[in-house]
Amino acid sequence: MEAHRLHPAHYLLKPLEDSKIDEALDWIRQKQAPSVTPVYPQPKRIMIKHRIDSSFDAHEWHTECVDPGEIVFIAKNKSVNNLKIQLANGNVLERVNGTIKDWENKYAGLGLVQIHRSHLINLTHLKSLKPRGNEGEDYKVALKNCPSELAVGPEYLELFREKLHKGVL
Template sequence: MMRKFSVVIVDDRSLARKRLKRLLHENHPDMDVVAEFENIESAWEKIAVSGVDGVFLDINFEQQGETAGLALARRINLLKAAPWIIFVTGYPEHAVVAHDFRPFGYILKPIDEAKLEKALNKVREPAPIIRPPIRIEVRHKVLRLGENGEVERLFLTRFLVADEILYIQSQNGINAVKVYLVNGEVLDDVSIRLNRWLTDYDLPCFVQVHRSAIVNLKYVGGFKADLEKAESYLLTFKENPIELSVGATFFAAFKEAIRRCS
């Protein structure tokens, strides 16, 4: 069954409204014109109160100002369930500003039917499915002082998403890692080996930069020469003073990966 979109036309020119309505009726039967308006306030009452799927909107209104349509677009975008907007106007000079309102199209009069078709095809595209981020189960060690005054070792379980992790570093001599979080926490003695972070989990912006370290490139600012070691580099983070050594064998892959992730 064809989905119907309830739409309104907002234009102070009667002939412009009639032409657009005819084009929609003849070529785009899924666009149901439920109302048309020649002024901004009447249109706003319908859009804000009754709600529609889309708005075909002129920009220059003779009685209300040459950018009155942009003012209406601003109000529309503030709605919780904002309808999509396609600007239909005779003024190309407003295109840059109009882009701020994320319209599905900016069509100049007289209407080019191919451009109208293109804009409406964008409207018809199904919204992308936004999947929740993968959460990684992490078991880590904590130390606390017991009632008898002795230090007790406990293991707690956390569920982390990738954006919480700054970098991961192996612990010398044991098959465990430390996980350094963006908020400054350090999860100690995590029993997920370093190589498994890249093989067992979908972490596209994580890359190994040293035999003992994996970093989240989202937070990497760049790199600089390591003045204490010849032909060596230090990785720097955007908002963290920590610097990590980049192994020579990992440097080329690191440079390539950082171009792809930000």
């Protein structure tokens, strides 16, 4: 009765047999619902709404239709709650609503990886990972089509390296 209160996935009787264990594990693998984050279909174009400053201190909202592969990096703007998106053509979309986590989750299939609490990069634009020189064990990344080098936060370095070694590129 106690076992049933715990909602067992399967049961085995003694003496244990390898074939019965394999059968039980196969049954569990087939029946267990995968615990993954929702997968969003990856769009061919993304509509990105951003704010620009026009003449006379007026603010205008523009919507850019962007090929997701053109996104080089996404950065959190300091002291304000919005993002800046660097595109491969050199354009920068400022004051985009959302968070780094929103973008990482929604567009995970595009190779976007968080490397710092305020930076998300597109791995297809990665040029190099290098030490920051005299600043200890910290690293920075250089990106194609971008003069900026971005810091890699120490808490993100191990996961970032794992993704690089798995051939996510």
